[in-house]
Amino acid sequence: MSTTAKKKTASKKQTTAVKTASKSSARFNVGTDKEAMKTSILNHVQYTLARHPESAEPDEWWLATCYAVRDRILDRFMETQRVHHQQKVRRAYYLSLEYLMGRLLVNNVHNSGLFEPTREALKELGQDFDSIAAEEMDMGLGNGGLGRLAACFLDSLATLDLPAIGYGIHYEFGLFRQEFSNGFQVEHPDAWQEKGCPWEIMRPNFVQEVKLYGRVEHRMDDKGKFHPEWVDYSTLEGMPFDVAIVGHGAETVNFLRLWESRASQEFDFNVFNQGGYVEAVREKAMGETISKVLYPNDNTESGKELRLAQQYFFVSCSLQDIIRRFFDGHDNWDEFPEFNTIQLNDTHPAVAVPELMRLLIDDHRMDWEKAWGIVRKTFNYTNHTLLPEALEKWSVPLFERMLPRHLEIIYEINARYLEQEVEAMWPGDDRKKAELSLIEEGEPKMIRMAYLSVVASAKVNGVAALHTELLKKHLFSNFHALYPQKIINMTNGITPRRWLLACNPGLSELITEKVGDGWPKQLSQLDAISKFADDAKFQKRFMEIKRANKVAFAEFVKESCDVEISPDALFDVQIKRLHEYKRQHLNLLHILTLYRRLLNDADLDIAPRVFIFGAKAAPGYALAKNIIRAINKVxxxxxxxxxxxxxxxxxxxxxxxxTMAERMIPAADLSEQISTAGKEASGTGNMKLALNGALTIGTLDGANVEIQEEVGEENIFIFGKTVEEVEEAREQGYNPYDYYNSNWELKSVIDWLQSDYFTPGEHDAFAPLTESLLGGGDPYLVLADYADYIRAQEEVDKAFKDQKRWARMAIMNTARVGKFSTDRTISEYAEHIWKLKPVKIG
Structure with missing residues (x-):
């Protein structure tokens, strides 16, 4: 028998043995009852962590519990991947620089049906489930709404049995751990992996190589064709870590693949052999820096360089991995768009467009037209902002230094698209070409990543009805004219599994009692509780649950802030990234107004109120940090x-x-959604708060518009200028001094902030804040909306004093927000953008 024949026979035997072993394993699945969980947890304490149960610490019990749950999840995960591979399914690949995952234990036991067995098992082992779960640190992989949306999307994709993989970065440190010192925000490293991460699995067999820097040589290949070649580049490696994503009540377990950067071993070794130990260590450190921290400060050139390196690193690893996966079951490039759809979550992964072109043209020697055809059928782009200044741009010199071949490709895409598409639409219109060019002229020239994303994508979507219309009308109006069918709406949602079932068990039990247990997967079923909105007994139970949540949060505030708050007060909550357009400073002006009124009238009849903030400001965002200090000092x-x-x-x-949001949201009475109309793309905090029975005070901005449509005008507090009125004010030459000088109460509180009353001996402590409102032109119309905001807050006060009315309004908010589930959002993506079908596993 020949050597080749022997290898084939051996391979066949090995395959048969593996199949037999797999079948055997399937017959002996790990148990999911209380006793099986108890045994498994104890085994992990003893044989994974090498600890005696009598001496194990709480964090070790947490690790052992996570491992026991993970065992059962991985059983489903492997079956999911086997079925997907066997059926050669079409997959969605979600590229996002952020995933705000939070803690996973509670979410995973709920979704996998292991909550009761795990809780009971720990109880019999002398452990408290809630205390054990509290040992987990939040996964530091995201910042605000964009990252939390990505996490909710992964949950819904698995729940709906849709084949999908998320790709991101395995950050060693998250955004930052925030502390306050004399009111100032102080940033500390967020070492979220300090206790280990039991949910992730390292995949060294799928390491990818990434190139950076170097130059391009223009050569002729062996067939006489022009072939640019990227040379003299540096290399680093991407090590993948997989986190299983469990669908609720489903057999599907997808996964999130996170890339950790490592210096190329070969490169390090060569440097070391030349006698440069220090240089070798330095190169290794530089290679690992790319995945070191989420959102490096990009106010400096080195920060910008690191940020672009992060983006390119993760998309290059991901695309190479997608191609590897594709060729594991296919051998024809024509099928690539048929089996793969890639979603760009904002412009952070937009460099994936030239990277896929490079891989197709340079590495796989495909001609331009065919490669570009594949790219435009594969990519889709989600826009998350209406702020022109937030649309990512990279300088041409930076690209030329870091990604020289990609710069050439972008210029080629631009030239062809302008000549073939823009010229056909607007013949001879050089001004229109300049407006639509991927390259913004200036010193230096800039690459418009949002434009690149629009041109290269099959579909572009906004994230709320108003947002999408504003994209068409303003931000991408020329593109809408050029591609009238490309821009569509996909209103955001949230996963009710985490944001009601897991974080608000009291309310979840009440809802289940009234409507059955199907609502976590069919959130529209919540509408059935609207018939109890006027039922006195239901109102009583609903508000008792709310009060219990407020008591729990009050205890947390006492412990963490050393401030005593009454659970009978109105809990007024604003939780979101600290940014001028979200207008935390408008909320602050209301606080100062009430404070001043109380100082001048001790008998002022207002409902007791607790103003609750949760926010981080970007380290380089000085004004946002000044607003944080102002709130703290007040x-x-x-x-x-x-x-x-x-x-x-x-x-x-x-x-x-x-984790903090999971405490605040069930306790909230009032939800502050007060961004300047036309600035908030969607918002998802508004949805979470309404779902948990908080009433919204907000502008007609983002998804607030759709929330009002769902809950009814009588169950929401709307104030402020509309998008059209904001535009009109600016067109007419908005002057904040007109409002400052004509409203004595507004003038009084701003003057108060300008004094040293809140910072004795420290004059002008809040000058950046007050200057932005007056001399800076008040770009987000805080002063213009102040009077109507105060009016709406007085309506809130009046409604809260009538507890029966408030209870009815709160119940109607919970009942009527079933639309805002990511299950609905993802179903729409699957149908209208991804053309993705559910695949049943078990």
Missing amino acids: AEKVNNDPRVNGKIKVVFPENYRV
Whole structure:
């Protein structure tokens, strides 16, 4: 027998043995009852962690519990991947620089049906499930709404049995751990992996190589064809880590693949052999820096360089992995768009467009037209912002230094698209070409990544109905004229599994009692509780649950902030990234207004209120950090002033994160969604809060518009200028001094901030804030909306005093927001963008 024949026979035997072993394993699946969980947890304490149960610490019990749950999830995960591979399914690949995952244990036991067995098993082992779960640190992979949306999307994709893989970066440190010192935000490293991450699996067999820097040589290949070649580049490696994503009540377990950067071993070794130990270590450190921290400060050139390196690193690893996966079951490039669809979550992964072109043209020697055809059938792009300044641009010199071949490809894409498409639409119109060019002229020239994403994508979507219309009308109006069918709407949602079932068990039990247990997968079923909105007994139970959540949060505030707050007060919550357009400073002006009124009228009849903030400001965003300090210093005065008689309190717990949101949201009475109309793309915090029975006070911005349509005008507090009125004010030459000089109460509180009352001996502490409102032109119309905001807050006060009315409104908010589930959002993506079909596993 020949050597080749022997190898084939051996391979066949090995395959048969593996199949037999797999079948055997399937017959002996790990158990999911209480006793099986108890045994498994104990085994992990002893044989994974090498600890005696009597001496194991709480964090070790947490690790052992996670491993026991993971065992059962991985069983489903491997079956999911086997079925997907066997059926050669079409997959969606989600590219996102952020995934705000939070803690996974509670979510995973709920979704996998292991909550009760795990809780009971730990109880019999002398452990408390809630205490054990609290040992987990939030996965530091995201910042705000964009990252949390990505996490919710992964949950819904698995729940709906849709084949999908998320790709991102395995950050060693998250955004940052926030502390306050004298009111200032202070940033510390977020070492989220300090206790280990039991959910992830390292995949060294799928390491990818990434190139950076170097130059391009223009050569002729062996067939006499022009062939640019990228040379003298540096290399690093991407090590993948997989995190299983469990669908609720389903057999499907997809996964999130995160890339960790490592210096190329070969490159390091060569440097070391030349006697450069220090240089070798330096190169290794530089290679590992790319996945070191989420959102490096890009106010400096080195920060910008690191940020672009992060983006390119993760998309290059991901695309190479997608191609590898594709050729594991296919051998024809024509089938690539048929079996793969790639979603760009904002412009952060937009460099994937020239990278896929490079891989197709340079590495796989495909001609331009065919490669570009594949790219435009494969990519889709989600826009998350209406702020022109937030649309990512990279300088041509930076690209030329870091990604020289990609710059050539972008210029070629631009030239062809302008001549073939823009010229056909607007013949001879050089001005239109300049407006639509991927390259913005200037010093230096800039690459418009949003434009690149639009041109290269099959579909572009906004994330709320208003947002999408504004994209068509303003931000991408020329593109809408050029591609009238390309821009569509996909209103955002949230996963009810985490944002009601897991974080608000009391309310979840009440809802299940009334409508059955199907609502976590069919959120529209919540509408059935609207018939109980006027039922006195239901109102009582609903509000008792809310009060219990407020008691729990009050205990947390006492422990973390050393401030006592009453659970009978109105909990007024604003939790979101600190940004001028989200207008935390408008909220602050209301606090100062109430404070001033109370100081001048001790008998002022207002409902007691606690103002609750949760936010981080980007390290380089000086004005946002000044607003944080202003809130903290005002809080110090208010909370320690006996003259207000406890009628108002202000609390700002440090280090806002998913876990804290899970405490705040069930306890909230009022949801602050007060961005300038036309600036918030969607918002998802508004959906989470409404789902948990908080009433919204907000502008007609983002998804607030659709929330009002769902809950009814009588169950929401709307104020402020509309998008059209905002535009009109700017066109007419908006002057904030007109409002400052004509409203004595507004003038009084701004003057108060300009004094040293809140920072004795420290004059002009809040000059950046007050200057932005006056001399800076008040770009987000805080002063223009102030009076109507105060009016709406007085309506809130009046409604809260009528507890029966408030209970009815709160119930209607929970009942009517079934539309805002990511299950609905993802179903729409699957149908209208990805053309993705569910694949049943078990």
